Amino acid sequence: MIKKISFLLVLCALSFATYAQNIEYEEYELDNGLHVLLHQDNSTPIVTVGVLYHVGSKNEPEGRTGFAHFFEHLMFEGSANIGRGEYFKIIEGAGGQFNANTSPDRTYYFQTLPSNQLELGIYMESERMISAKIDSTGIATQKEVVKEEKRQGVDNQPYGTLLQNMLKNAYAGTNYEWSPIGSFEDIDAATDQDFVDFYETFYVPNNATLTIAGDIDVEATKKMINDYFAEIKRGTKTIPRPKIIAPQLDGTVEETVFDNIQVPAVVQGYRMPPQGTDDYYALQLVTQLLSGGQSSRFQKVLVDEKRMALGVQVVPLGLEDGGLFINFALPNQGYEVADLSKEMDKLVDQIKNEIVPEREFQKLKNQIENNFISGYGSVQSIAESLANYRVYFGDAGLINTEIERYRKVTREDLMRVAKKYFVPENKVILTYRPKAEQEKPGDTKIKKEGGNN
Known part of the structure; x- marks a missing residue:
């Protein structure tokens, strides 16, 4: 269901x-x-x-x-x-x-x-x-x-x-x-x-x-x-609306998870601003930059050129009061998750330090545009999108105009949000390992580190 x-x-x-x-x-x-x-x-x-x-x-x-x-x-x-x-x-x-x-x-x-x-x-x-x-x-x-x-x-x-x-x-x-x-x-x-x-x-x-x-x-x-x-009565109970404020982290939070898997994985998560904010739209374009198809940076460098990864994906989880920018990668045979994680960090740092070329940036916007077109190909998708826009943003009309918010994003915005959100004190790293590597039952470790990412 x-x-x-x-x-x-x-x-x-x-x-x-x-x-x-x-x-x-x-x-x-x-x-x-x-x-x-x-x-x-x-x-x-x-x-x-x-x-x-x-x-x-x-x-x-x-x-x-x-x-x-x-x-x-x-x-x-x-x-x-x-x-x-x-x-x-x-x-x-x-x-x-x-x-x-x-x-x-x-x-x-x-x-x-x-x-x-x-x-x-x-x-x-x-x-x-x-x-x-x-x-x-x-x-x-x-x-x-x-x-x-x-x-x-x-x-x-x-x-x-x-x-x-x-x-x-x-x-x-x-x-x-x-x-x-x-x-x-x-x-x-x-x-x-x-x-x-x-x-x-x-x-x-x-x-x-x-x-x-x-x-x-x-x-x-x-x-x-x-x-x-019309005959259904209005609810009389107070509807709880908790406001989520992301807790302060003392540095990068790391956890090792022993799972029923054969191939280990590294998962990097950066907390995002709420959906609908200006920075949220800039981070959506960063998603495309890193993982939007065969020509994306993660795919080209980590999978095709260096062959360090079997696959890499970015999942931007937008939420009403926050969100998570999640990078997920499976190391290729012969590579450790720590080495793969460092290479991912280098590509993320590149966005912080180098302006995205104009041609590549235009391609990102084209991809976002195409996503909109394909996303409204059925009355089913239109119905859900209208409801989402109305509830999340108070404006169902964004189904026609939200694309303008993406159009306003500049190359400088990509650099700015990368510097703002892709930082150690906003980061969680999960390392997934096969249960066979677990030394004893319940052996999951959480540690916090600052100063690098």
Whole structure:
């Protein structure tokens, strides 16, 4: 049920200069606080109905981690009018697809259907909001589902603990310290009432954005929305909005993780500013510079020329109140992770000390442009993007104008943000090694070092 989102950016062959985007939409709000975004595209007879709840792992109280991700599953259990396990059958029987995903900042549910099934999609999401089954049977069932998912996707997945180890070290003492998968101990210790309270706090219309994109008649769709959602009462509980402030590090934090792997890995993480800030956009271009395709600097130097790495990837994890700029690399046979890490540092330092050539810089902007074009190739992606822009930035219109923020980035900005964020006191290094190298059980070491990076 979990949507796996690839961090690799897809490129296409259109030029930056010819880009023009105009995704039209209508926006309004119901009296109960439900925010609505409608995008009409009658080119194909399909429609996506999505609901984004502004709740992620960041909103969980300590001792109740994993709740947001758990609800991603629990909300498919059924409702007062939909039998247990019937949600899947109903949507699939109508020729539709459905999914959900959870981040530290929000949870998103969607279904894509033939457009003649639009009312069904609206009904199903309203049922989820007004009377989802939050009971002991569903909770027990989903506990086993989530535990198996963690075993398969984290515990037994090579390097699967990367995110949780990186967040633990980079954001210790804050609500970004834990990843969305959370803790089984916290889930097992929770009472049924804890789950009910979480539902009644966060899964309410005044904490939700409904997006519908595709083959619709706008006025008819508005009537359906009113019929199914207007009756849902506004939430009355205070919605926690913790503000994350990155803790001070005394120098580079290093941890060795012994994992079920054959090939060791080095992971460098630098804390980023919140998404939407000027520096965030500059760092997105740095991502392209280091890891944006076969001609990127990491690929050319570490993989192709020096053959030190089997593969290198940069993952910019943008978050509402921060983020992580993550460099991940697998050493080639005959090379140590420490040597590979030093070579990565040299390429990072090059950005600090040498202005990016104009031709290379223009290529980066072209790649960013292409990412935008390919990213809005379906009504499904448009629906989710509209919701994200509205919730994260308060402006759904950024779906058409955000590219201007990238255009404002200069070559000097790349040098500036590299000097500002790629520093020892903002850095975490994880070294993944095979469990066979572990000297004794539980032998993970954390040390802090300053003065080099």
